[in-house]
Amino acid sequence: MSSDRVLLEVRNLTVDYVGDNSIARAVDGIDFDIREGEAFGLAGESGCGKSTVAFALARLTRLPGLVSGGEVKLDGEDVLKFDKARLKAYRWREVSFVFQSAMNALNPVIPISEQIIDVIETHEPNLGKEGARKRAVELFELIGIPPARLDEYSHQFSGGMRQRICIAIALALKPRLIIMDEPTTALDVVVQRDIIEQIVELKNRLGFSVLFITHDLGLMIEFCDRIGVMYSGELVEVAPSGSILTNPQHPYTKALGNSFPPLTGPRVRLEGISGTPPRLTDLPVGCRFAARCPYAMPVCREQAPALRFHPEHQSEAACHLLN
Known part of the structure; x- marks a missing residue:
């Protein structure tokens, strides 16, 4: 059961990948909180910056990656300023990790x-x-x-x-937060459900928080309390998981929801998202989703929308349609 007390506070987090003649901004000034006992999800297409966020929170970003700005505060302490000794205590004891292909990470x-x-x-x-x-x-x-x-x-x-x-190893030091990056990748759907149900049971019993990262929005909605949707390095919507499913506010979130089939009711034609995300080395001036958005207006190509809280929906979204 989550509380209102913030455990991890992320502000203006920015991560770049530096090349010989270019800089790719993989994460661009995102803000979010994770509360005590909460399961917070990060969803989005491959390449949107989800795993880059996970590595930044773990202080595992390596060149050519560079955390170029922002703060990651745990109980008011900025993780990005930890020295080597404090970082050793932070990893595994306070925040632990289950990364992609974790089941292949064990030494044979x-x-x-x-x-x-x-x-x-x-x-x-x-x-x-x-x-x-x-x-x-x-x-x-x-x-x-x-x-x-x-x-x-x-x-x-x-x-x-x-x-x-791998989950047991992550729990070995009784951490307060576990970062899970695609923890059910390469597992069949039955085993996926078993793993998720066990994570939920352990979370409820031990009281830790979870940052759950996946492209599978359906799986995330079942597990998470709140979900942040990323697109091209930015957060475009943050809302309770039920709202993400039934009342999405951003056109990209709606498109993601329409991309997987309903389990009940009549058969419907699934609609993909046309086009591709912009190149991170050549980002557009306005809304990064505008070129793929069926609701785009002239202002969308001229001015980037800010992530704002909309009390009538109890969600944050970055879209000119909501202004």
């Missing part, structure tokens, strides 16, 4: 027990080998895998089990 030649114990011992050396082993057993029980299998290797587990093990 080291038993799972060693991989979990290594994380625990690195950050909590006072526990000792025995204490770390005990916690690893507790983590396996938590994710529903028999602790007797703790000393097996990754190839001895199914894809769904390996994903659960």
